[in-house]
Amino acid sequence: MMRSPLAPPTRLLLGPGPSPVDPAVLDALGKPVLGHLDPEFIRIMDETSHRLRQVFRTRNPLTFPVSGTGSAGMETALVNVLEPGDRIVIGVNGVFGARMADAAGRAGADVTIVEAAWGDPVNPEELGQAVRSVKPKAVGLVQAETSTGAASPVELVRREIGPSPLLIVDSVTGLGGMALEVDKWGIDVCFSGTQKCLSVPPGLAPITFSPRAAQTVADRKTPVQSWYLDVSMLRRYWEEGEGARAYHHTAPISMVYGLWEGLRLVLDEGLEERWARHREAGDFLQAELTDMGFKLFARRGYRLPQLTSVRLPKGVDDGLRGRLLNDFDIEIGGGLGEVAGKVWRIGLMGFGAKKSNVIRLVQSLRALI
Amino acid sequence: MMRSPLAPPTRLLLGPGPSPVDPAVLDALGKPVLGHLDPEFIRIMDETSHRLRQVFRTRNPLTFPVSGTGSAGMETALVNVLEPGDRIVIGVNGVFGARMADAAGRAGADVTIVEAAWGDPVNPEELGQAVRSVKPKAVGLVQAETSTGAASPVELVRREIGPSPLLIVDSVTGLGGMALEVDKWGIDVCFSGTQKCLSVPPGLAPITFSPRAAQTVADRKTPVQSWYLDVSMLRRYWEEGEGARAYHHTAPISMVYGLWEGLRLVLDEGLEERWARHREAGDFLQAELTDMGFKLFARRGYRLPQLTSVRLPKGVDDGLRGRLLNDFDIEIGGGLGEVAGKVWRIGLMGFGAKKSNVIRLVQSLRALI
Numbered sequence: 001m002m003r004s005p006l007a008p009p010t011r012l013l014l015g016p017g018p019s020p021v022d023p024a025v026l027d028a029l030g031k032p033v034l035g036h037l038d039p040e041f042i043r044i045m046d047e048t049s050h051r052l053r054q055v056f057r058t059r060n061p062l063t064f065p066v067s068g069t070g071s072a073g074m075e076t077a078l079v080n081v082l083e084p085g086d087r088i089v090i091g092v093n094g095v096f097g098a099r100m101a102d103a104a105g106r107a108g109a110d111v112t113i114v115e116a117a118w119g120d121p122v123n124p125e126e127l128g129q130a131v132r133s134v135k136p137k138a139v140g141l142v143q144a145e146t147s148t149g150a151a152s153p154v155e156l157v158r159r160e161i162g163p164s165p166l167l168i169v170d171s172v173t174g175l176g177g178m179a180l181e182v183d184k185w186g187i188d189v190c191f192s193g194t195q196k197c198l199s200v201p202p203g204l205a206p207i208t209f210s211p212r213a214a215q216t217v218a219d220r221k222t223p224v225q226s227w228y229l230d231v232s233m234l235r236r237y238w239e240e241g242e243g244a245r246a247y248h249h250t251a252p253i254s255m256v257y258g259l260w261e262g263l264r265l266v267l268d269e270g271l272e273e274r275w276a277r278h279r280e281a282g283d284f285l286q287a288e289l290t291d292m293g294f295k296l297f298a299r300r301g302y303r304l305p306q307l308t309s310v311r312l313p314k315g316v317d318d319g320l321r322g323r324l325l326n327d328f329d330i331e332i333g334g335g336l337g338e339v340a341g342k343v344w345r346i347g348l349m350g351f352g353a354k355k356s357n358v359i360r361l362v363q364s365l366r367a368l369i
Numbered sequence: 370m371m372r373s374p375l376a377p378p379t380r381l382l383l384g385p386g387p388s389p390v391d392p393a394v395l396d397a398l399g400k401p402v403l404g405h406l407d408p409e410f411i412r413i414m415d416e417t418s419h420r421l422r423q424v425f426r427t428r429n430p431l432t433f434p435v436s437g438t439g440s441a442g443m444e445t446a447l448v449n450v451l452e453p454g455d456r457i458v459i460g461v462n463g464v465f466g467a468r469m470a471d472a473a474g475r476a477g478a479d480v481t482i483v484e485a486a487w488g489d490p491v492n493p494e495e496l497g498q499a500v501r502s503v504k505p506k507a508v509g510l511v512q513a514e515t516s517t518g519a520a521s522p523v524e525l526v527r528r529e530i531g532p533s534p535l536l537i538v539d540s541v542t543g544l545g546g547m548a549l550e551v552d553k554w555g556i557d558v559c560f561s562g563t564q565k566c567l568s569v570p571p572g573l574a575p576i577t578f579s580p581r582a583a584q585t586v587a588d589r590k591t592p593v594q595s596w597y598l599d600v601s602m603l604r605r606y607w608e609e610g611e612g613a614r615a616y617h618h619t620a621p622i623s624m625v626y627g628l629w630e631g632l633r634l635v636l637d638e639g640l641e642e643r644w645a646r647h648r649e650a651g652d653f654l655q656a657e658l659t660d661m662g663f664k665l666f667a668r669r670g671y672r673l674p675q676l677t678s679v680r681l682p683k684g685v686d687d688g689l690r691g692r693l694l695n696d697f698d699i700e701i702g703g704g705l706g707e708v709a710g711k712v713w714r715i716g717l718m719g720f721g722a723k724k725s726n727v728i729r730l731v732q733s734l735r736a737l738i
Contacts, residue, residue, distance in 0.1 A: 010401045018622060027399060203624055250439065
């Protein structure tokens with residue numbers, strides 16, 4: 001094989017994503033490209049959807065990867081479910097909830113925001129109150145707020161909002177790294193990204209629609225504003241059965257290979273075992289950082305194991321991240337939005353959720369501080 | 370390295386895309402993943418944009434790959450330039466022109482279609498007449514209609530429509546395989562895909578905006594309907610200079626590696642040499658198929674070298690494509706839309722545009738017919 005002269009350095013990716021990629025996934029990316037209508041590729045598509053259902057814990061037939069990154073998954077969820085004038089209530093406790101509200105507004109929806117402080121979960125009772133007053137078509141929230149490291153209790157939210165509104169959940173940073181039960185919790189649309197706890201490079205957005213959500217899309221009175229993300233056409237390519245495999249756009253073949261392989265590794269490990277591994281690694285990191293004088297940013301009881309946010313102690317400058325990258329080849333993330341410069345975000349996601357990585361990070365930080 | 374058990378067969382991809390991928394590009398896809406804000410990745414981004422400018426023949430600063438396939442590039446062009454109520458004239462001579470009209474309508478534009486027969490180019494004079502009567506903000510057309518194998522004369526279109534309307538060109542199947550001169554021909558927005566004549570797997574859509582088109586986006590009165598494809602935010606991540614590299618969404622790192630490498634191969638070969646190689650291979654194929662009794666579908670003088678469409682002769686069934694795939698590992702494409710079942714589409718794109726591939730195809734066909 002002719003070698004590419006591209007020679008990126010090998011970083012330990014402990015930021016908010018992308019996460020470290022298993023060598024088997026990198027290997028899968030380089031397999032020979034098939035056509036998007038080749039029966040062999042269609043078999044890989046079917047297996048990918050089947051595996052996604054297991055990881056999402058759902059029986060939804062309409063489960064597939066959107067041909068874009070996690071934010072394309074968010075947009076797909078919103079622009080297909082919402083029509084101009086529809087009401088939606090969105091829980092906002094960080095950048096990604098705000099992004100959801102922005103995208104819903106662009107879809108012409110009437111958006112009611114229920115805010116929580118950065119670092120807090122969204123408040124299920126307040127969402128329930130808003131639903132009773134606004135009577136929205138849908139409720140949206142972020143299960144794992146990547147900007148703050150806070151988890152939100154999705155199951156409780158469904159209980160508080162009642163069975164009526166469609167529940168749209170951003171699990172970009174959740175899927176594969178913490179408990180997520182799409183069917184049991186009554187989630188109607190759930191989307192994620194490949195580059196977090198699935199440990200696949202960025203580029204695809206796994207998504208699943210409940211039969212009720214799929215029916216909502218089928219019953220639309222107006223066309224979906226996006227041609228590229230129109231699920232009424234995408235489903236004819238991704239779903240099995242009669243009339244299926246209708247060409248829509250050329251699927252990103254190599255990325256689907258990578259996802260197929262990444263999901264195999266997730267299921268080989270066992271989903272609950274994987275959640276537990278993230279929990280153990282995250283607890284260990286949070287204890288170590290506390291020992292070093294960092295203050296955990298997210299509220300106790302709602303701290304994501306896979307994404308830890310800390311306030312910088314006195315004397316520690318945000319610029320240290322650059323030295324960590326240059327001198328130790330370790331990437332961690334800075335704060336976004338209102339906590340830029342004040343907070344670090346450290347990810348232990350997927351392949352990277354290992355105590356050995358915590359030790360390497362802590363030792364490197366101790367050498368620098 | 371742990372090996373992936375994914376074992377797709379090696380096909381010779383002579384359909385309408387994806388095209389055969391150079392081993393060096395597959396190798397690049399598997400390189401270690403960097404963070405999307407890592408200075409080393411930003412260097413790769415800058416080099417990618419720089420190389421794209423050379424391949425597009427443009428000096429446009431705003432030149433980058435959209436994080437989606439070619440159709441996402443189309444949507445990016447339209448939803449950023451058009452605001453609800455804007456008028457656009459679109460030349461439609463196949464599936465992809467019709468797709469552009471569909472997407473423009475979803476963006477709220479008032480669309481005037483100028484139709485040409487399938488297999489014909491769009492008619493520059495008729496586009497000029499429509500422009501004088503409609504006075505649109507933009508004109509759109511497809512340089513290389515992948516559904517019919519017909520080329521349209523972009524330079525002539527600009528001459529006929531005059532300097533006023535923005536000119537939006539779909540060069541998904543054109544870029545890297547035939548003459549395309551973004552600056553010289555006065556194209557304002559040009560988009561492409563990676564999986565055709567660039568010979569990179571599908572997943573990215575190179576796009577370029579002239580300064581005038583970029584200003585049109587900056588001057589919008591309404592927000593872009595798509596959050597994911599909003600160029601006013603994307604440019605802050607992709608463009609060099611002050612205030613740059615603002616996080617928008619996590620870039621598809623591995624696919625950018627692949628594009629970086631694919632563009633290196635294009636420029637190493639020489640762009641004009643590459644156009645000539647496509648022309649030679651395409652002429653050879655078209656002569657061979659004519660010898661075999663196939664009738665070329667696209668109008669003489671407007672036949673794409675990189676995508677040949679033929680009407681099936683009597684006694685040749687569309688089902689033969691399946692046998693070609695199963696028995697000879699060669700993929701060719703069927704007809705789309707109104708010529709489904711009646712036409713084959715044979716691509717000689719990028720790495721695949723070789724006389725040896727023509728010989729392999731023709732010999733295999735002779736064995737089957």
